[in-house]
Amino acid sequence: MGGMSIVEQSEGSGIVTPGEVLGKASQIIPGRGAYLSPHNQTIYASLSGRRNTIPPPPNSPDPRPTVEVIGHKSHGPVPEPGSVVIARVTKVTVRSASADIMCVGPTSVREKFTGIIRQQDVRATEIDKVDMHLSFHPGDIVRAVVLSLGDARAYFLSTAKNELGVVSAESIAGATMVPISWTEMQCPLTGQVEQRKVAKVAG
Incomplete structure:
Protein backbone atom coordinates (compact mmCIF):
# COMPACT_ATOMS: atom_id res chain seq x y z
CA MET A 1 0.00 0.00 0.00
CA GLY A 2 2.98 2.33 0.43
CA GLY A 3 3.49 4.95 3.13
CA MET A 4 0.67 7.06 4.48
CA SER A 5 0.44 10.41 2.80
CA ILE A 6 -1.09 13.17 4.89
CA VAL A 7 -1.89 15.28 1.86
CA GLU A 8 -4.52 13.51 -0.22
CA GLN A 9 -5.51 16.15 -2.71
CA SER A 10 -5.69 14.22 -5.95
CA GLU A 11 -9.23 13.10 -6.71
CA GLY A 12 -8.26 9.80 -8.29
CA SER A 13 -6.37 8.29 -5.38
CA GLY A 14 -8.64 9.98 -2.84
CA ILE A 15 -11.70 7.85 -3.61
CA VAL A 16 -12.12 4.76 -1.42
CA THR A 17 -14.68 1.98 -1.23
CA PRO A 18 -16.02 0.02 1.76
CA GLY A 19 -13.45 -2.39 3.17
CA GLU A 20 -10.49 -0.52 1.71
CA VAL A 21 -7.51 -0.24 4.09
CA LEU A 22 -6.92 3.33 5.23
CA GLY A 23 -3.95 2.64 7.48
CA LYS A 24 -2.75 1.21 10.78
CA ALA A 25 -4.14 2.30 14.14
CA SER A 26 -0.60 3.14 15.21
CA GLN A 27 -0.50 5.85 12.52
CA ILE A 28 -4.05 7.21 12.21
CA ILE A 29 -7.29 7.65 14.14
CA PRO A 30 -10.52 6.50 12.44
CA GLY A 31 -13.01 9.31 11.84
CA ARG A 32 -16.46 9.31 10.22
CA GLY A 33 -16.89 6.59 7.61
CA ALA A 34 -13.92 4.62 8.99
CA TYR A 35 -13.66 1.81 11.54
CA LEU A 36 -10.93 0.00 13.47
CA SER A 37 -10.62 -3.76 13.22
CA PRO A 38 -9.23 -4.74 16.65
CA HIS A 39 -7.75 -8.11 15.64
CA ASN A 40 -5.18 -6.59 13.28
CA GLN A 41 -5.25 -2.94 14.42
CA THR A 42 -6.08 -1.84 10.89
CA ILE A 43 -8.47 0.93 9.92
CA TYR A 44 -10.88 0.37 7.03
CA ALA A 45 -13.34 2.54 5.13
CA SER A 46 -16.98 1.78 5.97
CA LEU A 47 -18.50 3.64 3.01
CA SER A 48 -17.69 4.83 -0.50
CA GLY A 49 -16.45 8.36 -0.84
CA ARG A 50 -13.51 10.71 -0.71
CA ARG A 51 -10.74 10.12 1.77
CA ASN A 52 -9.95 13.12 3.95
CA THR A 53 -7.08 13.45 6.41
CA ILE A 54 -7.39 15.86 9.31
CA PRO A 55 -4.13 16.85 11.01
CA PRO A 56 -4.07 16.66 14.81
CA PRO A 57 -4.81 19.90 16.71
CA PRO A 58 -1.63 21.90 17.51
CA ASN A 59 -1.77 21.15 21.25
CA SER A 60 -2.84 17.52 20.90
CA PRO A 61 -0.81 14.98 22.89
CA ASP A 62 -1.66 12.45 20.15
CA PRO A 63 0.39 13.06 17.00
CA ARG A 64 -1.83 10.86 14.81
CA PRO A 65 -4.02 12.52 12.16
CA THR A 66 -7.67 11.51 11.82
CA VAL A 67 -8.73 9.87 8.56
CA GLU A 68 -12.39 10.08 7.56
CA VAL A 69 -14.38 9.13 4.49
CA ILE A 70 -16.75 11.78 3.17
CA GLY A 71 -19.55 9.95 1.39
CA HIS A 72 -21.16 11.09 -1.82
CA LYS A 73 -24.03 13.41 -0.96
CA SER A 74 -26.34 11.59 1.46
CA HIS A 75 -24.95 8.30 0.09
CA GLY A 76 -27.31 8.36 -2.88
CA PRO A 77 -26.22 6.43 -5.96
CA VAL A 78 -24.03 8.08 -8.58
CA PRO A 79 -24.23 7.18 -12.30
CA GLU A 80 -21.11 5.47 -13.63
CA PRO A 81 -20.21 4.19 -17.10
CA GLY A 82 -22.18 0.98 -17.57
CA SER A 83 -24.93 1.91 -15.09
Whole structure:
Protein backbone atom coordinates (compact mmCIF):
# COMPACT_ATOMS: atom_id res chain seq x y z
CA MET A 1 0.00 0.00 0.00
CA GLY A 2 2.98 2.33 0.43
CA GLY A 3 3.49 4.95 3.13
CA MET A 4 0.67 7.06 4.48
CA SER A 5 0.44 10.41 2.80
CA ILE A 6 -1.09 13.17 4.89
CA VAL A 7 -1.89 15.28 1.86
CA GLU A 8 -4.52 13.51 -0.22
CA GLN A 9 -5.51 16.15 -2.71
CA SER A 10 -5.69 14.22 -5.95
CA GLU A 11 -9.23 13.10 -6.71
CA GLY A 12 -8.26 9.80 -8.29
CA SER A 13 -6.37 8.29 -5.38
CA GLY A 14 -8.64 9.98 -2.84
CA ILE A 15 -11.70 7.85 -3.61
CA VAL A 16 -12.12 4.76 -1.42
CA THR A 17 -14.68 1.98 -1.23
CA PRO A 18 -16.02 0.02 1.76
CA GLY A 19 -13.45 -2.39 3.17
CA GLU A 20 -10.49 -0.52 1.71
CA VAL A 21 -7.51 -0.24 4.09
CA LEU A 22 -6.92 3.33 5.23
CA GLY A 23 -3.95 2.64 7.48
CA LYS A 24 -2.75 1.21 10.78
CA ALA A 25 -4.14 2.30 14.14
CA SER A 26 -0.60 3.14 15.21
CA GLN A 27 -0.50 5.85 12.52
CA ILE A 28 -4.05 7.21 12.21
CA ILE A 29 -7.29 7.65 14.14
CA PRO A 30 -10.52 6.50 12.44
CA GLY A 31 -13.01 9.31 11.84
CA ARG A 32 -16.46 9.31 10.22
CA GLY A 33 -16.89 6.59 7.61
CA ALA A 34 -13.92 4.62 8.99
CA TYR A 35 -13.66 1.81 11.54
CA LEU A 36 -10.93 0.00 13.47
CA SER A 37 -10.62 -3.76 13.22
CA PRO A 38 -9.23 -4.74 16.65
CA HIS A 39 -7.75 -8.11 15.64
CA ASN A 40 -5.18 -6.59 13.28
CA GLN A 41 -5.25 -2.94 14.42
CA THR A 42 -6.08 -1.84 10.89
CA ILE A 43 -8.47 0.93 9.92
CA TYR A 44 -10.88 0.37 7.03
CA ALA A 45 -13.34 2.54 5.13
CA SER A 46 -16.98 1.78 5.97
CA LEU A 47 -18.50 3.64 3.01
CA SER A 48 -17.69 4.83 -0.50
CA GLY A 49 -16.45 8.36 -0.84
CA ARG A 50 -13.51 10.71 -0.71
CA ARG A 51 -10.74 10.12 1.77
CA ASN A 52 -9.95 13.12 3.95
CA THR A 53 -7.08 13.45 6.41
CA ILE A 54 -7.39 15.86 9.31
CA PRO A 55 -4.13 16.85 11.01
CA PRO A 56 -4.07 16.66 14.81
CA PRO A 57 -4.81 19.90 16.71
CA PRO A 58 -1.63 21.90 17.51
CA ASN A 59 -1.77 21.15 21.25
CA SER A 60 -2.84 17.52 20.90
CA PRO A 61 -0.81 14.98 22.89
CA ASP A 62 -1.66 12.45 20.15
CA PRO A 63 0.39 13.06 17.00
CA ARG A 64 -1.83 10.86 14.81
CA PRO A 65 -4.02 12.52 12.16
CA THR A 66 -7.67 11.51 11.82
CA VAL A 67 -8.73 9.87 8.56
CA GLU A 68 -12.39 10.08 7.56
CA VAL A 69 -14.38 9.13 4.49
CA ILE A 70 -16.75 11.78 3.17
CA GLY A 71 -19.55 9.95 1.39
CA HIS A 72 -21.16 11.09 -1.82
CA LYS A 73 -24.03 13.41 -0.96
CA SER A 74 -26.34 11.59 1.46
CA HIS A 75 -24.95 8.30 0.09
CA GLY A 76 -27.31 8.36 -2.88
CA PRO A 77 -26.22 6.43 -5.96
CA VAL A 78 -24.03 8.08 -8.58
CA PRO A 79 -24.23 7.18 -12.30
CA GLU A 80 -21.11 5.47 -13.63
CA PRO A 81 -20.21 4.19 -17.10
CA GLY A 82 -22.18 0.98 -17.57
CA SER A 83 -24.93 1.91 -15.09
CA VAL A 84 -28.49 1.40 -16.29
CA VAL A 85 -30.51 4.49 -15.42
CA ILE A 86 -34.11 5.64 -15.61
CA ALA A 87 -34.42 9.25 -16.79
CA ARG A 88 -37.16 11.71 -17.68
CA VAL A 89 -36.71 13.52 -20.97
CA THR A 90 -36.76 17.29 -20.52
CA LYS A 91 -35.79 18.65 -23.95
CA VAL A 92 -35.41 17.30 -27.47
CA THR A 93 -33.35 18.97 -30.20
CA VAL A 94 -32.37 17.84 -33.69
CA ARG A 95 -29.13 16.29 -32.45
CA SER A 96 -29.79 15.20 -28.88
CA ALA A 97 -32.27 14.76 -26.04
CA SER A 98 -31.67 15.97 -22.48
CA ALA A 99 -33.01 14.06 -19.50
CA ASP A 100 -33.00 14.22 -15.72
CA ILE A 101 -31.65 10.96 -14.27
CA MET A 102 -34.13 9.68 -11.67
CA CYS A 103 -32.76 6.22 -10.78
CA VAL A 104 -29.45 4.40 -11.00
CA GLY A 105 -30.38 0.73 -11.21
CA PRO A 106 -33.28 0.23 -8.79
CA THR A 107 -32.30 3.11 -6.50
CA SER A 108 -33.56 6.67 -6.88
CA VAL A 109 -30.93 9.40 -6.87
CA ARG A 110 -30.77 12.11 -4.24
CA GLU A 111 -29.09 14.78 -6.29
CA LYS A 112 -29.53 16.18 -9.77
CA PHE A 113 -27.78 14.42 -12.64
CA THR A 114 -28.38 15.35 -16.25
CA GLY A 115 -28.17 12.90 -19.11
CA ILE A 116 -27.74 13.57 -22.82
CA ILE A 117 -28.76 11.08 -25.49
CA ARG A 118 -26.95 12.01 -28.69
CA GLN A 119 -28.33 11.18 -32.13
CA GLN A 120 -25.69 8.49 -32.71
CA ASP A 121 -26.53 6.77 -29.39
CA VAL A 122 -30.29 6.32 -29.89
CA ARG A 123 -30.24 2.96 -31.67
CA ALA A 124 -27.80 0.45 -33.08
CA THR A 125 -28.94 0.45 -36.72
CA GLU A 126 -29.50 3.16 -39.35
CA ILE A 127 -27.92 5.67 -37.01
CA ASP A 128 -27.78 8.38 -39.69
CA LYS A 129 -31.58 8.20 -40.15
CA VAL A 130 -32.45 8.78 -36.49
CA ASP A 131 -34.98 11.57 -36.02
CA MET A 132 -34.74 12.72 -32.41
CA HIS A 133 -38.27 14.15 -32.44
CA LEU A 134 -39.64 10.75 -33.52
CA SER A 135 -37.58 8.97 -30.86
CA PHE A 136 -38.32 10.92 -27.68
CA HIS A 137 -40.71 13.56 -26.42
CA PRO A 138 -40.33 15.72 -23.29
CA GLY A 139 -41.88 13.88 -20.34
CA ASP A 140 -40.99 10.42 -21.64
CA ILE A 141 -39.46 8.00 -19.15
CA VAL A 142 -36.49 6.21 -20.72
CA ARG A 143 -34.23 3.37 -19.71
CA ALA A 144 -30.66 4.04 -20.83
CA VAL A 145 -27.11 2.99 -20.11
CA VAL A 146 -24.40 5.48 -19.09
CA LEU A 147 -21.63 5.70 -21.71
CA SER A 148 -19.40 8.27 -20.05
CA LEU A 149 -19.34 11.44 -18.04
CA GLY A 150 -19.72 14.24 -20.55
CA ASP A 151 -19.10 17.86 -19.72
CA ALA A 152 -20.76 20.08 -17.11
CA ARG A 153 -21.91 17.14 -14.99
CA ALA A 154 -23.98 15.72 -17.85
CA TYR A 155 -23.73 12.02 -18.56
CA PHE A 156 -23.80 10.68 -22.10
CA LEU A 157 -26.53 8.05 -22.29
CA SER A 158 -27.26 5.38 -24.88
CA THR A 159 -30.53 3.64 -25.78
CA ALA A 160 -28.90 1.59 -28.57
CA LYS A 161 -29.96 -1.81 -27.24
CA ASN A 162 -33.30 -3.54 -27.64
CA GLU A 163 -34.16 -3.35 -23.95
CA LEU A 164 -33.29 0.35 -23.74
CA GLY A 165 -35.45 3.28 -24.82
CA VAL A 166 -38.80 4.74 -23.85
CA VAL A 167 -40.48 2.68 -21.12
CA SER A 168 -43.35 5.05 -20.38
CA ALA A 169 -44.84 7.89 -22.40
CA GLU A 170 -47.93 10.04 -22.22
CA SER A 171 -49.99 10.64 -25.34
CA ILE A 172 -51.23 14.03 -26.46
CA ALA A 173 -54.57 13.06 -24.87
CA GLY A 174 -52.84 12.55 -21.52
CA ALA A 175 -53.04 8.75 -21.33
CA THR A 176 -50.17 6.34 -20.73
CA MET A 177 -49.42 4.83 -24.12
CA VAL A 178 -49.01 1.16 -24.93
CA PRO A 179 -46.01 0.00 -27.00
CA ILE A 180 -47.17 -1.75 -30.20
CA SER A 181 -43.81 -2.11 -31.95
CA TRP A 182 -40.13 -1.18 -31.64
CA THR A 183 -40.89 2.27 -32.99
CA GLU A 184 -44.51 2.98 -32.10
CA MET A 185 -46.69 3.55 -29.07
CA GLN A 186 -50.47 3.87 -29.14
CA CYS A 187 -52.84 5.98 -27.08
CA PRO A 188 -55.47 3.69 -25.53
CA LEU A 189 -58.02 6.53 -25.47
CA THR A 190 -57.84 7.83 -29.03
CA GLY A 191 -56.07 4.97 -30.81
CA GLN A 192 -53.56 7.50 -32.14
CA VAL A 193 -50.10 6.10 -32.84
CA GLU A 194 -46.96 8.07 -31.98
CA GLN A 195 -43.36 7.33 -32.96
CA ARG A 196 -40.84 6.50 -30.24
CA LYS A 197 -37.61 4.56 -29.70
CA VAL A 198 -39.40 1.92 -27.64
CA ALA A 199 -37.67 -0.24 -25.02
CA LYS A 200 -38.43 -3.90 -25.64
CA VAL A 201 -40.30 -5.37 -22.68
CA ALA A 202 -38.71 -8.51 -21.30
CA GLY A 203 -40.76 -11.69 -21.40
